[in-house]
Amino acid sequence: MSVYQQDSFWNAFKRGFLSMPPVIRTIIAINVVIFVLMALLGSWISEPLLSLFAFNPDPFTALTQPWRIITYMFLHGGGFHLIFNMLWLWWMGRMVEESIGPRTFSVIFFGAGIGGALLQVAYASVFGANFVIGASGAVLGIMVAFAYLFPTAPIMLLFLPPIQARFFVAGWIALDFLLLGSGDNVARLVHLGGAGTGFLLTKMHYQGYDLSSLVRPIEQIFKGKGGSKKKKKKPKRSDMYAVSDVEIMEEQDVDELDEILEKISKKGYDGLTAEEKKKLFDLSKKN
Template identity: 65%
Template sequence: MYEQDSFFNAMKRGFMRIPSVIRTIIAISVIVFIIQAVVGSIRVGNTSINHYIIQYLAFDPNLFTAITQPWRFFTYIFLHGGGFHLLFNMLWLWWMGRSVEETIGPRSFSVLFFGSGIGGAVFHIALSFLYGTSYVIGASGAVFGVMVAFAYMFPRMPIMLLFLPPIEARFVVAGLIALDVLFIGAGDNVARLVHLGGAGVGYLLIKAHYQGKDLSSIVRPIERLWQEKPKKAKRKKNKNMYSVSDVEIVEEKNQSELDEILEKISKQGYDGLTKEEKKKLFDLSKKN
């Protein structure tokens, strides 16, 4: 029992060390895959429930469907066609995405990942008249964007592939992209247009980041919608302190801001703070 408990605790600790956005993506993808596997054998009439999941959540390159059912741009990323499909996508995401998220931060990384996934889908729509409009599932387009970002940031980082000597990241990623270009239209049920579109958008986003564009600014307005405003503790007024009431207001405001910053650090770490928040924390620490 002790060894078993230690094993699961070690697994949990290792999983929690994965950067937050990648950890969330992996968790959702695995949960969705388990649901697909469980309901795959359940049938409604002659059709399995998994068929309906694919039908309503997979990406459909048909332009009318894409416009009228925009959720598909996101949901298709978390659906996978099999265990190896899921495994390889999540392994590539973990291998290369970890350093990218730790470097650019979770907000910018989420824009990179989902932007690449959406961009890959849009690219598929643009060329669907040549290669058909079959359903697309999987995180491959988004993962390709992350891989291109990794190669852009760490071009000479050696990558160990099975039975091969270490190869620089830029050559590994370039080789995978070249294979997709070579096998476009091969009829092997691989969404190569999504891969290429995701790679292209990933390149544009990471380049914009290093040119000074704040990718996280895209996420912040959405994040604010989900965050609850912290409840301020009501203080009883002291009738004998009218002369210092302005000081009390300033102190309460500072304390509230400090609490928000400390809560953010506990969730995302110090690196998750913006430059303004880091400066504010420094100024408040001096006052306290």
């Protein structure tokens, strides 16, 4: 009986984890793995990781060690720090990623984290600042995106009545602003910079800017590296398409599918034109 229960729990956990949107699933997995390694191996690994990958807001260090502006988002100083960041990312982020797509979601998440770090650099250049770790700025950027997309969605908190998302997130930002300089060892400026950047990027998306175009060149770099090892030159035949032509057609299909899915998320399936419905059906048969 206990074996059956354990197997059922594991299968349920696996199904729940795999059902998360892909970007959120990846971010949570990396954060949890790194935190577990730091907890299990102690200072033997945590000190080198922090010294190499935590964000140092010193302008010279930020300029000469630019990887820190990304890697600091995957380091957390304690269990509650990690749990709350990942829970808020999951609670609010999944609806955002499902609505705007994984590429645009990635731009907002990492853009908010970078924006928060850069604001901390501006502050440190005048007043000095400590090392920064944690995904809080990036997560707050996603929370702002959620409030922008679903302003009246109810947020349920213990012992409190439902609060609309726009008021909840605005209150969170106001609290960070009020606690600036309180000496509580929380990077409030990173939070505020992340919130502001998240708002700007989300607004740009709904004004028609294709934020996903920032991700596609990075995808092509990894595809190129992965494919360069496997590709072998073969005699060209007149009755076959060139490999590059096939890849371009696949890219176009992906872009068209993204546009159709985004329209479905905004207007529903019935909002598609007959031509778009036919295109969606044709693409589904290809897959």
